[in-house]
Amino acid sequence: MFSCSACLVSNRIDSQSQAVNSTAVISHPSMSVSDMVIEKMAHTFDRTRGSDWERFAEGLGNTLQERNEIRIQPGEVDVIERLHHDTRTRLREVLKMFGTRCIQVNVSKSLVQIIVETLRDEQVFGKFTYNRLARQIESL
Secondary structure, three states: OHHHHHHHHHHHHHHHHHHHHHOOOOOOHHHOOOHHHHHHHHHHHHHHOOOHHHHHHHHOOOOOOOHHHHOOOHHHHHHHHHHOOOHHHHHHHHHHHHHHHHHHOOOOOOHHHHHHHHHOOHHHHOOOOOHHHHHHHHOO
């Protein structure tokens, strides 16, 4: 049964990846994220040598009213981790998937602002939030 669920999640991610490649996530200004932001996040998460990138992915949009429709599920994070071997491509995939969902439900907040809020969210990271990284991203 578990493998069937994993297959369903994998198929969903594969189809969403294909949809993302054919949709306008990058051309939608409020849902685009620069490579520099992804690079800074990946570098920071890699230095911690933990699973903070996963907590970040699952916590994206935690403060938004639409969180149930747009959030990245733990099973989706597991599939992304298996398919992509480095943090940069994992984050890129997570943000594409999340950005597509935000567009679909008409989230008005920019993706960069959602990222900053997530990095500062104690519900996601506990008392050890990423305030410094959030400030660095805001200044880009």
